[in-house]
Amino acid sequence: MNDLSQASASAFHLLLSGNSEIWEIISLSFGVSFSAILIATPFALLIAFVLAFFKFPFRRALISLFNTFMSVPAVIIGLSLYLILSRSGPLGDLRLLFTSKAMIIGQIMLSFPLLVAMAHASFQAADRRAWETAITLGARPFRALFTLMYEVRFGLIAAVVAGFGRVVAEIGCSMMVGGNILHSTRNIPTAIALETSKGEFAQGIALGMVLLVLSLGLNAGVSIFQGKGDLHT
Amino acid sequence: MNHLIEYRNIVISLSGKLILNVNQLAVPSHRCTLLTGKNGSGKTTLFKIMSGLLKPHSCSIHYQGLDLSWKQAKHFIQKDIIYLHQQPYLFDASVVDNIAYGLYRAGENKTNAHKKVIQALEWADLSHLAHRSAKQLSGGEKQRVALTRARILSPRLLLLDEPTASMDTDAKKQTSLLLQRLKAEGISIIVSSHEAQTIEEIADHHFHLEQGDIIKAPAKSNKITKLNLAKKMQ
Numbered sequence A: 001m002n003d004l005s006q007a008s009a010s011a012f013h014l015l016l017s018g019n020s021e022i023w024e025i026i027s028l029s030f031g032v033s034f035s036a037i038l039i040a041t042p043f044a045l046l047i048a049f050v051l052a053f054f055k056f057p058f059r060r061a062l063i064s065l066f067n068t069f070m071s072v073p074a075v076i077i078g079l080s081l082y083l084i085l086s087r088s089g090p091l092g093d094l095r096l097l098f099t100s101k102a103m104i105i106g107q108i109m110l111s112f113p114l115l116v117a118m119a120h121a122s123f124q125a126a127d128r129r130a131w132e133t134a135i136t137l138g139a140r141p142f143r144a145l146f147t148l149m150y151e152v153r154f155g156l157i158a159a160v161v162a163g164f165g166r167v168v169a170e171i172g173c174s175m176m177v178g179g180n181i182l183h184s185t186r187n188i189p190t191a192i193a194l195e196t197s198k199g200e201f202a203q204g205i206a207l208g209m210v211l212l213v214l215s216l217g218l219n220a221g222v223s224i225f226q227g228k229g230d231l232h233t
Numbered sequence B: 001m002n003h004l005i006e007y008r009n010i011v012i013s014l015s016g017k018l019i020l021n022v023n024q025l026a027v028p029s030h031r032c033t034l035l036t037g038k039n040g041s042g043k044t045t046l047f048k049i050m051s052g053l054l055k056p057h058s059c060s061i062h063y064q065g066l067d068l069s070w071k072q073a074k075h076f077i078q079k080d081i082i083y084l085h086q087q088p089y090l091f092d093a094s095v096v097d098n099i100a101y102g103l104y105r106a107g108e109n110k111t112n113a114h115k116k117v118i119q120a121l122e123w124a125d126l127s128h129l130a131h132r133s134a135k136q137l138s139g140g141e142k143q144r145v146a147l148t149r150a151r152i153l154s155p156r157l158l159l160l161d162e163p164t165a166s167m168d169t170d171a172k173k174q175t176s177l178l179l180q181r182l183k184a185e186g187i188s189i190i191v192s193s194h195e196a197q198t199i200e201e202i203a204d205h206h207f208h209l210e211q212g213d214i215i216k217a218p219a220k221s222n223k224i225t226k227l228n229l230a231k232k233m234q
């Protein structure tokens, strides 16, 4: 017990004293996850919109496929990506394994189905009249899409926030394709795992607190934004 | 009589059911036309095809001296014809922003758009609602905002889907007054209704849509223009 409180105290000290290693890990975590979500979101929204607003063969199958992919464990995605990026793999020549780029790719794959599924639900709940009204008032389809996105913005923001929440806390994929290398691919979850296994609880707890606050904040954000959307329907 | 636009051979079926099979529909220009038909007779469907929002199985269009397929005409009719929903949709923004929406899409700059919106609000006697959030308006207020939002674009043709359905007598009178003023501005109008009364006084023509294959002239009116009707599948 004494150990724990001592470790917690030094955890606070580490965070507040601006320990450079810890803040480097935190900023890497954010950098990788922000990039992944930033890249994944536009494509995911477009696909979600098409799935919600157009009828074409295999549409339903595609929707359930994305819903199913949502539950693929991160390690499985990490494993597949590892095999693809490793020296003898099909994309081995790109030399991406154990780089932060590989982590970004992994997190894109991880967040994509979630983004599509949640955005699809928002678009589907959207009022068809919003689209028709935009068009009849002279909006070109691309502009009408933005109008529609604005109308369902709370649901879409909730999707993005949930996507970020999923990738920033995942460990399996980052560990496998990033390799947990200090100064280059060590992010919050992989650092926590490492420090804990070494018995260095202070750093683990400090990073754990950051992640916990972040996750709670993001989750609160998701429910606030989802609730806001409901007010207008 | 002058025609603004003529549609021929409009055919559409939805979920395997033939909804419309209209031989010919010529829209009188600068006139207000009443379109009646029972619930489910296809009034809304017809309007959406006419305004370029819903793709029919077949339909050819004679517009501005050109013979076009629906697909070729789509761009023009989306620009010149505005459809107003039975329950109009207002964007999640202020009344002013709602009314300015189409102006911005037409490339109007902010200062001009604002000027026009202020005038339009006065025209429709809606100035007191200018900065209200559109989502919080009453049904009748929404209807008038939507009408103003359409009028400001000076469309050639306005398709109004049962504008008076959920209105009390006063609001109906107000709307029919607005319609008269729109007509005076040279905008052609078609108003749909499943009951003929309210608009009848200001309507110059009367089309009746019936799901069988007969054109039925409602007994009251003698100004019926023949409009063809959905034929049965077999």
Ligand SMILES: Nc1ncnc2c1ncn2[C@@H]1O[C@H](COP(=O)(O)OP(=O)(O)OP(=O)(O)O)[C@@H](O)[C@H]1O
Residues within 6 Å of the ligand: B014, B015, B019, B037, B038, B039, B040, B041, B042, B043, B044, B045, B046, B086, B194
């Ligand atoms: N997306 C759709 N899929 C299948 N059937 C449809 C669809 N939309 C409309 N219908 C059917 O087409 C017919 C015509 O509908 P429409 O809405 O055009 O009628 P309406 O004359 O506007 O009726 P109302 O007076 O109730 O507004 C109805 O039988 C309706 O059930």
Ligand SMILES: [Mg+2]
Residues within 6 Å of the ligand: B043, B044, B045, B086, B161
């Ligand atoms: Mg209708």
